[in-house]
Amino acid sequence: ALPPTEPAAFGPALDDLAALGVALDEAAELARRIAAMDLDRATFEAALAALIAAAGEPSRPAAAAWDALAARAAAAVAAAAEAAKTRARAAEAERSAQAVEDRAAGAQAAVGAVVAALGATDAGAAAELLERIAARDAARAEAGRLAADLAQALSLTDPAAAETEVGGWTPDALEAARAAAALAERAAEAAHHAARDALVQAQGALDAVGGDDRVARLVTARAAVEAAMADALRRWFALSLGLDAVEAGLAAYRDRHRSGMLRAASAAFAALTCGDWEGVAAEPARDGDRLVAIRRGGAARPAEALSKGTRMQLYLALRVAAWHDLVRTRPPMPFIGDDILETFDDRRAAAAFEAFGGMARSGQVIYLTHHDHLIPIARAACPAVQVHPL
Secondary structure, rough: OOOOEEEHHHHHHHHHHHHHHHHHHHHHHHHHHHHHHHHHHHHHHHHHHHHHHHHHHOOOOHHHHHHHHHHHHHHHHHHHHHHHHHHHHHHHHHHHHHHHHHHHHHHHHHHHHHHHHHOOOOOHHHHHHHHHHHHHHHHHHHHHHEEEEEEEHHHHOOOOHHHHEEEOHHHHHHHHHHHHHHHHHHHHHHHHHHHHHHHHHHHHHHHHHHOOOOHHOOOOOOOHHHHHHHHHHHOOOOOOHHHHHHHHHHHHHHHHHHHHHHHHHHHHHHHHHHOOEEEEEEEEOOEEEEEEEEEOOOOEEEEHOOOOOHHHHHHHHHHHHHOOOOOOOOOOOEEEEEOOOOOOOOOOOOOOHHHHHHOOOOOOEEEEEEOOOOHHHHHHHHEEEEEOOO
């Protein structure tokens, strides 16, 4: 309460008091922000130190440690990309090796078919059989040719002998045998060439596969690359999870410190609106959190969508909550309001004076107004109020 004096002397004092209140508000807000930033920085440095220890990094200043972790994360991403490329190259090499193996298997199957058709035991025996078949066919052809020559010679020397048997063969039988032998020769030669080509192809495929350890070395190299890739991915996941943990810790810290203020502001807002609105909440938006008012029944509306009177009551609730939070840890300073109730109806103005009365139990509250009708409302809501006409 102010000591009684001449009303005219209050003018300069009130001006100085208003300027002092603004300066004190600004100083308190700056102090609160500095303390919050110091606490955030200390919490971040502690979380970063734990992350550095978990990642096996040497102890160093926070900025250098953060740069080192960021470099490791970038290196892990690059290693993962390189591992993906190596895995793709290994898969291509494996597909090529499989294709060679498939061709070798096909050639081996063709050789097996030829060997089975000839009744041989292996490819070498089949080759010998083919050579023997070729020699037999050549002998048969030569026999047919000699028989034809003999028949022709007999017909030239003795036409009657052309109809006689030569060694049990008649000229017609010899001709038929020759024709059959020629057909068999062509068929056998075609089969021989086909078998020979199949054998050459199969041998070439087998030679292409080779007897060295190239496939085994490729498989071993692929296993080594996959192991290195898995290790790089594990390190990357560890760093990623560590960063996520730091971010989650910072978010939880902000939520814990913000929730107390929101609860106090919600209670003050519900009281100032006489229960028409239930409270205040913060919801995520594109540029950060957005303040919303919760109407009785659960409907939410952003602050900018409220009517002017309700919006002023919301802002006053935030100031009341901030003032109570401030006086819990610091010496109380005066709360000065300059006609901030001009958009309030009488019912909500009475609720505001009741809130001022609660604040006056911890510090001084000064309200300036030129609306005389607020005086009886203030006296009814807070009987201990002192009115000073100026």
